[in-house]
Amino acid sequence: MKHIPKDIIQRCLKQAAKFLAYSYSAFIICYFIFKLFFWDRLWIIALISTFSPLILFPTFLLPIIGLSIIKKRWFTIISAIACILLISWLHVKYFYPTPIKITDSQPSIKILSHNLSWHKTQSPTLLKLINQQKPDIIFLQEIVQKHTQRAFTSLKADYPYQIGTPPVGILSKYPIVSSEILHLAGHPETQQRAIIKFNGQEVVIYNMQATGPWVSRYKKLRFLKIPVYKYDKRAPEIQDLVQRVERETLPVIVAGDFNMTDETQDYDRVQKVLQDSFRKSGWGFGFTWPHGWELKLLVKRSNWRLNYPVFRIDYIWYSKHWGAKSSSVLEATESDHLPVGAELILLKEARL
Incomplete structure (x- = not known):
């Protein structure tokens, strides 16, 4: 069996990572645009929404890919801002309860x-x-x-x-x-x-x-x-x-x-x-x-x-x-x- 050089494998992996990063970014952008205008009126948007917030978690990998593989400042900055916004949204929506203050007299x-x-x-x-x-x-x-x-x-x-x-x-x-x-x-x-x-x-x-x-x-x-x-x-x-x-x-x-x-x-x-x-x-x-x-x-x-x-x-x-x-x-x-x-x-x- 012919041996594949290590540098070719690494190059292929980098290209695959770039493709996935760009594809995922485009997917998320399109999802938010279509959700803004159509929401559940489009069945595909309704289906994707059921997997939120899970579908957003790969966003945290984008700055790492931007720094180590893509090496484009604009992509790294934008993906880092997206991570900050995602963390803020997750904190406010899922990890910031506001229980009511009560007294012993309240049933x-x-x-x-x-x-x-x-x-x-x-x-x-x-x-x-x-x-x-x-x-x-x-x-x-x-x-x-x-x-x-x-x-x-x-x-x-x-x-x-x-x-x-x-x-x-x-x-x-x-x-x-x-x-x-x-x-x-x-x-x-x-x-x-x-x-x-x-x-x-x-x-x-x-x-x-x-x-x-x-x-x-x-x-x-x-x-x-x-x-x-x-x-x-x-x-x-x-x-x-x-x-x-x-x-x-x-x-x-x-x-x-x-x-x-x-x-x-x-x-x-x-x-x-x-x-x-x-x-x-x-x-x-x-x-x-x-x-x-x-x-x-x-x-x-x-x-x-x-x-x-x-x-x-x-x-x-x-x-x-x-x-x-x-x-x-x-x-x-x-x-x-x-x-x-x-x-x-x-x-x-x-x-x-």
Whole structure:
């Protein structure tokens, strides 16, 4: 076999690094331009946005490549400025919580929300999670009958007020005044709306399960099928929810699986009428999905589990009547969603 000179290999690697650096820079610039003008109206922009902020991390490599390989001052300076802006944005958005200042006299309520992923989550695991966290209200999605028969029954003493209507369920320490099943935008996904009595105040709660996006292949030519990111069913559900919340006059809490990340236009729509508890009082990226996915490798009888979620799609939201004391992503169960928890404070002006 003919030996390839070392200098040729190095030259090829440098050219490859230059190509990747320029290509990635052009990709990010085009992404921001198209997002500014179109946002989620273009499916490709909506798809790329779901991977934010992960897609931005290679930016930190650009100044190194600029100094050591490209060796052009303008590229190094611009990429260094981009890194400073990225660090500032990450700090403000993900690592700068602003929890509300409270006093002992202000009533607080602990919320737990968890997508059980149907039969995956075992009832003993759910009971363990609830006993550890001791929430006041529990929002559950993708539950099955075994959960209502086992876990709900076991929790009856601590949570006497229960609405277990698979695939969603609510357990509460506080009286449930009324409840109803919703199908936002007339879609088959099931949601719940209820009114509870907390500290003498009626509070509206929504248990959310939005339709998840998916990738479909569309035949554009006779022998060519193009994958397209589809999320058009989620948007009407979110708009329906937003309109309902706008009509509410009581304090509101909304929790559940929204199947959207915080860089989507649907997230922005919700953020205009409600506040994100994790963004206000949590720390970090708050990724909740997918956990424990099995990815089979090429080696026979070998598999690898994705135990580090890369998307945040589970949320606890609240209206202006509340403040967030704390919020966190909790210990994993058998589900591919991580549970989320928050402690909210009912503000003085919201009380009767």
